[in-house]
Amino acid sequence: MSAQITVTVAGSERSVAEQTTAGELFEGDRTVVVARVNGQLRDLFHVLADGDVVEAVTVDSEDGLAVLRHSTAHVLAQAVQQLRADAKLGIGPPIRDGFYYDFDVETPFHPDDLKALEKAMQKIINEGQTFARRVVTDAEALEELAHEPYKCELVGLKGGNAEEAAEGAGVEVGAGELTIYDNVRRDGTRAWGDLCRGPHIPNTKLIGNAFKLMRSAAAYWRGSEKNPQLQRVYGTAWPTKDDLKAYLDRLAEAERRDHRRLGAELDLFSFPTELGPGLPVFHPKGGVLKREMEDYVRARHIEEGFQYVGTPHISKEELFFTSGHLPYYSQGMFPAMDVDGQHYRLKAMSCPMHNLIYKARQRSYRELPLRLFEFGTVYRDEKSGVLQGLTRVRMITQDDSHSYVTKETAGAEVKHLLDFVLGLLKDFGLDDYYLELSTRDDAKDKFIGSDEQWAAATKVLEEVATASGLDLVPDPGGAAYYGPKISVQARDAIGRTWQMSTIQYDFNQPERFGLEYQAADGSREQPVMIHSAKFGSIERFIGVLTEHYAGAFPVWLSPVQVLGVPVAEDYADYLGEVLDRLKAKGVRVELDDSDDRFPKKIRNASKSKVPFTLIAGEEDRAAGAVSFRFRDGSQKNGVPIDDAIDEIVAAIESRAQV
RNA sequence: GCUGGCGUGGCGCAAUCGGUAGCGCACCUGUCUUGUAAACAGGUGGUUGAGAGUUCGAGUCUCUUCGCCAGCUCCA
Numbered sequence A: 001m002s003a004q005i006t007v008t009v010a011g012s013e014r015s016v017a018e019q020t021t022a023g024e025l026f027e028g029d030r031t032v033v034v035a036r037v038n039g040q041l042r043d044l045f046h047v048l049a050d051g052d053v054v055e056a057v058t059v060d061s062e063d064g065l066a067v068l069r070h071s072t073a074h075v076l077a078q079a080v081q082q083l084r085a086d087a088k089l090g091i092g093p094p095i096r097d098g099f100y101y102d103f104d105v106e107t108p109f110h111p112d113d114l115k116a117l118e119k120a121m122q123k124i125i126n127e128g129q130t131f132a133r134r135v136v137t138d139a140e141a142l143e144e145l146a147h148e149p150y151k152c153e154l155v156g157l158k159g160g161n162a163e164e165a166a167e168g169a170g171v172e173v174g175a176g177e178l179t180i181y182d183n184v185r186r187d188g189t190r191a192w193g194d195l196c197r198g199p200h201i202p203n204t205k206l207i208g209n210a211f212k213l214m215r216s217a218a219a220y221w222r223g224s225e226k227n228p229q230l231q232r233v234y235g236t237a238w239p240t241k242d243d244l245k246a247y248l249d250r251l252a253e254a255e256r257r258d259h260r261r262l263g264a265e266l267d268l269f270s271f272p273t274e275l276g277p278g279l280p281v282f283h284p285k286g287g288v289l290k291r292e293m294e295d296y297v298r299a300r301h302i303e304e305g306f307q308y309v310g311t312p313h314i315s316k317e318e319l320f321f322t323s324g325h326l327p328y329y330s331q332g333m334f335p336a337m338d339v340d341g342q343h344y345r346l347k348a349m350s351c352p353m354h355n356l357i358y359k360a361r362q363r364s365y366r367e368l369p370l371r372l373f374e375f376g377t378v379y380r381d382e383k384s385g386v387l388q389g390l391t392r393v394r395m396i397t398q399d400d401s402h403s404y405v406t407k408e409t410a411g412a413e414v415k416h417l418l419d420f421v422l423g424l425l426k427d428f429g430l431d432d433y434y435l436e437l438s439t440r441d442d443a444k445d446k447f448i449g450s451d452e453q454w455a456a457a458t459k460v461l462e463e464v465a466t467a468s469g470l471d472l473v474p475d476p477g478g479a480a481y482y483g484p485k486i487s488v489q490a491r492d493a494i495g496r497t498w499q500m501s502t503i504q505y506d507f508n509q510p511e512r513f514g515l516e517y518q519a520a521d522g523s524r525e526q527p528v529m530i531h532s533a534k535f536g537s538i539e540r541f542i543g544v545l546t547e548h549y550a551g552a553f554p555v556w557l558s559p560v561q562v563l564g565v566p567v568a569e570d571y572a573d574y575l576g577e578v579l580d581r582l583k584a585k586g587v588r589v590e591l592d593d594s595d596d597r598f599p600k601k602i603r604n605a606s607k608s609k610v611p612f613t614l615i616a617g618e619e620d621r622a623a624g625a626v627s628f629r630f631r632d633g634s635q636k637n638g639v640p641i642d643d644a645i646d647e648i649v650a651a652i653e654s655r656a657q658v
Numbered sequence B: 001g002c003u004g005g006c007g008u009g010g011c012g013c014a015a016u017c018g019g020u021a022g023c024g025c026a027c028c029u030g031u032c033u034u035g036u037a038a039a040c041a042g043g044u045g046g047u048u049g050a051g052a053g054u055u056c057g058a059g060u061c062u063c064u065u066c067g068c069c070a071g072c073u074c075c076a
Helices: A061-083 A110-127 A138-144 A150-157 A241-257 A260-265 A284-303 A318-323 A326-331 A351-359 A407-428 A451-467 A506-511 A538-548 A569-584 A598-608 A619-624 A641-653
Strands: A004-009 A012-018 A032-037 A038-041 A055-056 A098-104 A130-136 A178-184 A190-195 A212-222 A229-237 A313-315 A337-339 A342-346 A370-379 A396-403 A433-438 A472-478 A486-492 A496-506 A528-533 A561-567 A589-591 A612-616 A624-630 A637-640
Touching: A004 A150, A055 A061, A055 A178, A061 A110, A061 A229, A098 A506, A110 A212, A130 A138, A130 A351, A150 A190, A150 A624, A178 A472, A178 A561, A190 A337, A212 A241, A229 A342, A229 A351, A229 A619, A241 A260, A241 A538, A260 A538, A284 A396, A284 A407, A284 A538, A313 A318, A318 A351, A318 A370, A318 A506, A326 A619, A351 A370, A351 A396, A351 A486, A351 A506, A351 A528, A351 A619, A396 A407, A396 A496, A396 A538, A407 A451, A407 A486, A407 A496, A407 A506, A407 A528, A433 A451, A433 A496, A451 A496, A472 A612, A506 A528, A561 A598, A569 A589, A569 A612, A569 A641, A598 A612, A612 A619, A612 A641, A619 A624, A624 A641
Parallel strands: A004 A055, A433 A472, A561 A589, A561 A612
Antiparallel strands: A004 A012, A032 A038, A032 A055, A098 A229, A130 A178, A178 A190, A212 A229, A313 A342, A337 A342, A370 A396, A396 A528, A433 A486, A486 A496, A496 A528, A612 A624, A624 A637
């Protein structure tokens, strides 16, 4: 009779034999992949000690999923080294919805290679290999992994700063003892092994067939472009095949909503190659969208105390030295043009020009807050590889505004702006968001200003952000060179987040431009300027809204709000009269008087995602009515004309989605 | 910028081993037009992103270049 120990399992004490493993406590429950022992994640093979507090970690929990994916990454690495003897291992952590593994290989992976790798992985999984943990010393690890230069580098970095060494490197080497995980076949032979902190699922069988390799791409070793590029293979893994399918369906849905695709389908905008990358043109329908947004935002700014101004697209480059843009961010600005021996630059930001408006005459404290606003067209020389549809372009229409305030009232202005921004996003149907507070980090050469100034500015933003009650996520190092910022991250209809509005506290530019105002006591004081962008960029916002609504915009934004479809030619005139009455009320209408047959017209109306399709045939005309068809295919027949007009106008005015 | 993949009429796609560039939608013309996602017939349109090379012959192979997509890096 062996000695007994007492452990606490799921809150209740149990007496078990010595040498009992965590897995034995959950025998029979295949959803348990690892255990949390005294707060630490452990393999199921972990031998328990007296007094341990043990909890099951199931595969569908956040930790469980991460372990499953990390173990799948190991299987991938084993498969890669099977098929590519030359492959050297980088790191292979779990990530959101999946995992990746980096390899140094002679020849980069081709999409076809992924298929072959999946097959090899499935074979490994079916072999039912166990993951066995083995503690090694640094010296042993270095000897065993002599042929794995990247792993050796990680051994040297172990402890404390492993996570800094590379994102995800912490899963390879923890802060504590060094371990190697061996993949052991059923017959006890060792199939493969990898330096790894663990923990892992007990057996590859648990991965089943609910995994898939998604793509491969290069990634810099340890995240620095100074280092060599490794080939990264991305994959995904889920508890069940159904979960995998649901994930793939989600991706397919995102693809259907892709604004680049919808932009072409709905004739909103395009990117003519003749213009150059990142330079969109808006077609008439996209132009409606852009104008509606701009009109509304312009009106709202004026209501919030802003004054509308206008500034040029180019300037002598001296201005950007004054503002600090050129010394700090010259690589983001287009090269200078030589005009009459002077260097001119396309502007990347409107703030320096607004500062000149401020400086155009003496300012009094009575004028503050002085709020200037414009839709500034700015140009940024984004690297070609980062351009992406409307969300990352080289020409940006920025709803750029600057509030000049006294130091004392800066907090109140930030609050005013945050309330304004959130209200505006809500008006466009985005009402799920969190805040990010971007501050300076230790890389001080990227930022200008004293520690005291930064601390004071950050404090103002933090207080307002906290008081808003919204979730606040820190973003160290994400600040602009001239000051910290709050940004609003909005979630769209399928859960993706986008950086939208930003509010930045700037004490630097007022100083650099020598801005001042005369205070009540006659002294000269320096104002603080607060930059705020509500959409960030109109282009990006249009892209995000297109995806958020999948092209089915709320009525007030819809390029065409009402499309008339007569049941037959005879009713076109009758319907045309109804449309004329709507048009007189400012509604954007179209009549389909083409020679298509009725069902085809319905199909076209449906594909165009117009919010209201108005239909009239004999029954409607006889009753002085029209019939509605909505985007979901539902209908409302025989609606008296006056009622129909009222309903449509009301939907526009209330900015309703229908 | 880096790595990889991909570029065929406006859009979506096809073209075996290198052997006369096809199809659907859209568009144009005509006939048609009665209740909620595709009437019928005919027709216009491409030299395969661009340039060079290999070859008797290149959409298919090679190189250069432009662009798109994905990831990395970057994002005032």
